[in-house]
Amino acid sequence: MAAERLAIPKSTLSNWTSAARTHGKEMLGGRSVSDLEAEITRLRKELKQVREERDVIKKATAYFAKETLQNTI
Numbered sequence: 001m002a003a004e005r006l007a008i009p010k011s012t013l014s015n016w017t018s019a020a021r022t023h024g025k026e027m028l029g030g031r032s033v034s035d036l037e038a039e040i041t042r043l044r045k046e047l048k049q050v051r052e053e054r055d056v057i058k059k060a061t062a063y064f065a066k067e068t069l070q071n072t073i
Contacts, residue, residue: 003013 001010003010006013
């Protein structure tokens with residue numbers, strides 16, 4: 001059963017499905033599923049870029065720290 005796979009009480013899942021049927025898009029902030037999927041795609045791309053930038057900064061920091069240590073010895 002879905003509730004077991006999600007490790008949530010059956011009543012919680014039942015409440016969620018009832019609310020989704022009753023309120024529909026209101027639960028999504030009035031946005032369509034395709035809009036939300038597009039936002040997720042955009043955010044994943046942004047996250048990838050930020051991680052790459054972070055990795056470059058880490059490598060540069062390590063490089064300059066190594067250079068500094070070598071110059072002090």
